[in-house]
Amino acid sequence: MLWARVATRCALAAGMVAGLGTAAFAETMVVRVTGPSAATYRPGSKLADGGMIALKAGDVVTLLDAKGTRTLRGPGSFSVSAPAGAAAANGVMLSALLDTKRVRRARTGAVRGNVGNTPAAPPHRPNLWMVDMDQSGTFCVADPGAVRLWRADAAKPATVRISGNNVNASATFAAGESVTAWPVAAPVKEGAAYRLSDGGRNTEVRFALLGNAAALDGVATGLIAHQCTAQLDLLVDTAALADGAARN
Numbered sequence: 001m002l003w004a005r006v007a008t009r010c011a012l013a014a015g016m017v018a019g020l021g022t023a024a025f026a027e028t029m030v031v032r033v034t035g036p037s038a039a040t041y042r043p044g045s046k047l048a049d050g051g052m053i054a055l056k057a058g059d060v061v062t063l064l065d066a067k068g069t070r071t072l073r074g075p076g077s078f079s080v081s082a083p084a085g086a087a088a089a090n091g092v093m094l095s096a097l098l099d100t101k102r103v104r105r106a107r108t109g110a111v112r113g114n115v116g117n118t119p120a121a122p123p124h125r126p127n128l129w130m131v132d133m134d135q136s137g138t139f140c141v142a143d144p145g146a147v148r149l150w151r152a153d154a155a156k157p158a159t160v161r162i163s164g165n166n167v168n169a170s171a172t173f174a175a176g177e178s179v180t181a182w183p184v185a186a187p188v189k190e191g192a193a194y195r196l197s198d199g200g201r202n203t204e205v206r207f208a209l210l211g212n213a214a215a216l217d218g219v220a221t222g223l224i225a226h227q228c229t230a231q232l233d234l235l236v237d238t239a240a241l242a243d244g245a246a247r248n
Contacts, residue, residue: 027049028064028065028080029046029047029217029220029221030042030045030046030061030062031044031062031220031235032060032071032236033059034058034060035056035060035061036056036057036058037056038059041053044221047063047080048080049081052077052079053078054077055072055073055078059073059074059075060074061074063080064216064217067241068082068239068240069236069240069241070082070240070241093238094239097234098128123152123178125150127148128219128235129142129147130148130179131149131150131182132151133150133151133152133196133201133203134152135230136205137205137230138206138208138227138229139206139208140207140208140210140223140228141208144189147188148179148181149173149196150178151173154173154175154176154177154178157173157174157175158172158198158199159172159173159198160172160173160197161198162183162194162196163195163197164192164195167187167194169185190207191208192207193206210223210226216239219235
């Protein structure tokens with residue numbers, strides 16, 4: 001019965017992400033670009049499906065469509081549409097990344113250690129709406145009530161001092177906890193800027209409200225418009241197609 005429930009939840013989550021697909025947008029969006037063609041293919045610009053994109057040597061362009069993200073590397077001429085056989089991005093991971101309700105209900109979580117002598121992979125922020133203690137910059141918010149603090153190293157207890165906008169607040173992590181609540185004494189609103197300090201590091205964040213951005217392309221558009229770079233990188237990497245190889 002337990003496995004049946006788990007399978008059902010995973011299927012529902014994958015289905016929810018799939019629902020962000022062709023019904024939400026029929027175009028492909030540029031989400032990252034470097035190289036000589038950066039002025040031509042700006043982040044946020046749309047490319048009609050079925051077309052071609054011509055890249056020069058040194059160009060690296062990442063596209064987002066209904067299936068996920070893929071990266072094209074020049075030189076060459078590439079199809080804007082993902083190959084028909086390309087596997088969609090991991091729907092369960094992507095759903096968890098974008099889910100504001102899950103963050104609102106989240107309890108603090110323990111970080112597990114290595115198994116044997118195998119080095120542990122660096123932990124990744126599991127949700128887009130968690131403020132990373134190691135990343136300064138603009139932080140986009142879909143639901144002000146769903147903001148949480150996250151840290152990669154949860155080995156020791158820590159108290160985070162939050163100041164700015166005539167606010168002095170604090171949040172605490174217990175040993176082994178990677179997620180904690182954002183204090184209500186520090187309002188999450190448009191333009192609010194705060195300095196976070198836990199005694200060993202200082203992080204500065206400025207909030208930007210996205211409003212109702214449920215669809216994948218809507219979230220990406222908002223992150224690009226407000227220059228929420230760290231969150232955009234996390235979204236692009238999580239949404240990468242299983243078959244990310246581009247063919248020209």
